[in-house]
Amino acid sequence: MGRLKWIRRTSVILLVMFLVGVCLGRDIIVAVSQDGQKEWQFSKGIELQGSGPYHALFLDEEVYAGAAENLRDLRIMNQKGQFVPYYIDSGYGEAKEQTQIYSSSLVHTAMKDGNTLLDYKITRVADNVDIQGNLLSVELPEGAFLKHIKVYGSYDGNQWELVEQSELYRTDQLVKNSIDLGSEYKYEYYRLSVLNNVEKLTFPSLQLTHNTQELEWLVHTKRGKPSFEVKQKDGFTQIIVNNENRLQITELQLFTESNNYTRSYELYDEQGVRIDTVGEQEIYQLDFKDAQISNRMITATDPIRSSFITIEINNRDDLPLDIAGFGIAYIVDKLVFEDKGEGPYKLLYGNTPATKPQYDIVNFKSHIEQEDVGLGKLSIQVKAQVPATTKEDPAWWLQQKLWFNGMIVVVSLVLIVLLIKKMNPSK
Known part of the structure; x- marks a missing residue:
C-alpha cells in the first residue's frame, strides 16, 4: 500500500509540473503572437474649426x-x-453636362485699317427664349495661318462691346478653331475683328455653344514640383517622375527651353501599363513673329497614384528637348x-x-x-515610439524552448512507466 501511495503522489506531482510547463509554454506562444501584431506608425492631431456637428479635413x-x-x-x-x-x-x-448649339449667318463684311470685320447673327432655337453662349466655333480657311482675333458682342447689331481677345490658327499639325468667351453672354450678334488680315482670309461660318456643367462638389487640388530623371534611348526621351508619396496626380506640366517643336508622347505607370490622357497626346511650342502658341500640359483621364510615372517622348529624328523643370497638380x-x-x-x-x-x-x-x-x-506628424532594444534577462530554464520540450518528453515517459507499473502490480 505504501508503494502505491508513493506512486500516486509522484504521479500527481509530475502532472502538476506538466500542467505548469504547458501554461508557461502557452504564455510564451501568446507573447510571440502579440509581438507580431503591427500598430499604427503615425498620428496627427486634428484641430477643429467651427461649432457645427460635422467637420472635415484635407489630407x-x-x-x-x-x-x-x-x-x-x-x-x-x-x-x-x-x-x-x-x-x-x-x-x-457625377457631372451633369448640357450643351446647346446655335447656328448663325454672316450678315456683314468690311475692311477697316487692314482688319477684316465679320458680323454674324445667331439663330434662335425658339421664339421668346434668350440666347446664351460661352464658346464660339469658327470655320477656318485652308492653308497655314495665325491670326489675332478680337470678339465683340451686340444685342441689336449696332452697339458693340468687346468680349474677348484670342487667336485662330492652322499649322501642318495643329488647329485652333474655337474661342472660349470665359462667361455666358446673351448677345444676338457677334463680330470677329481679324487683325492685320492682309491676306484677306475668310471665315465663312460661326457657331455659338452653351456648355453647362453642374458638379455636386468641387475637387481640392494642390500643385508641386517633384523630383524627376531624364533618360535618352533610341530616339525617345524618358522622363521618370518620382511619386513615392503616391499622390493622386491629375496633371503633369513640362518646362522646356527648346523652341519650335511638336512631339508625341505616351504615359506609363510603374508596371509599364499605358495611362490614358485627355485630348491629343502631343506637346508643342510654336513661335511666330508676334505670337507664341504652346501646350506642355499632360492631363490624365483618371488620377494617377503610381509610385513613379514615365513620360516617353518620341523625338523622331530631331534632337531631344531641353527639359528645364517639371510640375504636377494632384487631388487631395x-x-x-x-x-x-x-x-x-x-x-x-x-x-x-x-x-x-x-x-x-x-x-x-x-x-x-x-x-x-x-x-x-492636421497638426504635425508624430511617429509611434518603438521600444528601445535592450538585453533581456535570462529566461528561467523551464521557459527556454529546449528545456521545456525536454521536460515534456521526460514527464510523458515517466507517466507512461508509472501507469504500466500500476496496471501490473504483480511485477
Missing part, C-alpha cells in the same frame, strides 16, 4: 506617404481611444466625420495589415453636404 503629403496605398488604414480616434466613423470625399461627384482627399463632443481627436495611419472600415455615416453623405461643415486641419 496632406505626409499622410499619403505613410498610409496604405488605398487609405484603408486611416482611423480617427477620440479621447476615449475609440474609433470615430468617417467617410472620404475624393473629389468630383477630404475626410468628414461627426463631432460628438469626445475630442480632442487624432488621425492614425501607417498600418499596412489594417482593412478598410465600413461606417454608416457614408449613407448620410448627401444630407451632411447640406450642413455647415467646419474645415479643420
Whole structure:
C-alpha cells in the first residue's frame, strides 16, 4: 500500500509540473503572437474649426506617404481611444453636362485699317427664349495661318462691346478653331475683328455653344514640383517622375527651353501599363513673329497614384528637348466625420495589415453636404515610439524552448512507466 501511495503522489506531482510547463509554454506562444501584431506608425492631431456637428479635413503629403496605398488604414480616434466613423470625399461627384448649339449667318463684311470685320447673327432655337453662349466655333480657311482675333458682342447689331481677345490658327499639325468667351453672354450678334488680315482670309461660318456643367462638389487640388530623371534611348526621351508619396496626380506640366517643336508622347505607370490622357497626346511650342502658341500640359483621364510615372517622348529624328523643370497638380482627399463632443481627436495611419472600415455615416453623405461643415486641419506628424532594444534577462530554464520540450518528453515517459507499473502490480 505504501508503494502505491508513493506512486500516486509522484504521479500527481509530475502532472502538476506538466500542467505548469504547458501554461508557461502557452504564455510564451501568446507573447510571440502579440509581438507580431503591427500598430499604427503615425498620428496627427486634428484641430477643429467651427461649432457645427460635422467637420472635415484635407489630407496632406505626409499622410499619403505613410498610409496604405488605398487609405484603408486611416482611423480617427477620440479621447476615449475609440474609433470615430468617417467617410472620404475624393473629389468630383457625377457631372451633369448640357450643351446647346446655335447656328448663325454672316450678315456683314468690311475692311477697316487692314482688319477684316465679320458680323454674324445667331439663330434662335425658339421664339421668346434668350440666347446664351460661352464658346464660339469658327470655320477656318485652308492653308497655314495665325491670326489675332478680337470678339465683340451686340444685342441689336449696332452697339458693340468687346468680349474677348484670342487667336485662330492652322499649322501642318495643329488647329485652333474655337474661342472660349470665359462667361455666358446673351448677345444676338457677334463680330470677329481679324487683325492685320492682309491676306484677306475668310471665315465663312460661326457657331455659338452653351456648355453647362453642374458638379455636386468641387475637387481640392494642390500643385508641386517633384523630383524627376531624364533618360535618352533610341530616339525617345524618358522622363521618370518620382511619386513615392503616391499622390493622386491629375496633371503633369513640362518646362522646356527648346523652341519650335511638336512631339508625341505616351504615359506609363510603374508596371509599364499605358495611362490614358485627355485630348491629343502631343506637346508643342510654336513661335511666330508676334505670337507664341504652346501646350506642355499632360492631363490624365483618371488620377494617377503610381509610385513613379514615365513620360516617353518620341523625338523622331530631331534632337531631344531641353527639359528645364517639371510640375504636377494632384487631388487631395477630404475626410468628414461627426463631432460628438469626445475630442480632442487624432488621425492614425501607417498600418499596412489594417482593412478598410465600413461606417454608416457614408449613407448620410448627401444630407451632411447640406450642413455647415467646419474645415479643420492636421497638426504635425508624430511617429509611434518603438521600444528601445535592450538585453533581456535570462529566461528561467523551464521557459527556454529546449528545456521545456525536454521536460515534456521526460514527464510523458515517466507517466507512461508509472501507469504500466500500476496496471501490473504483480511485477
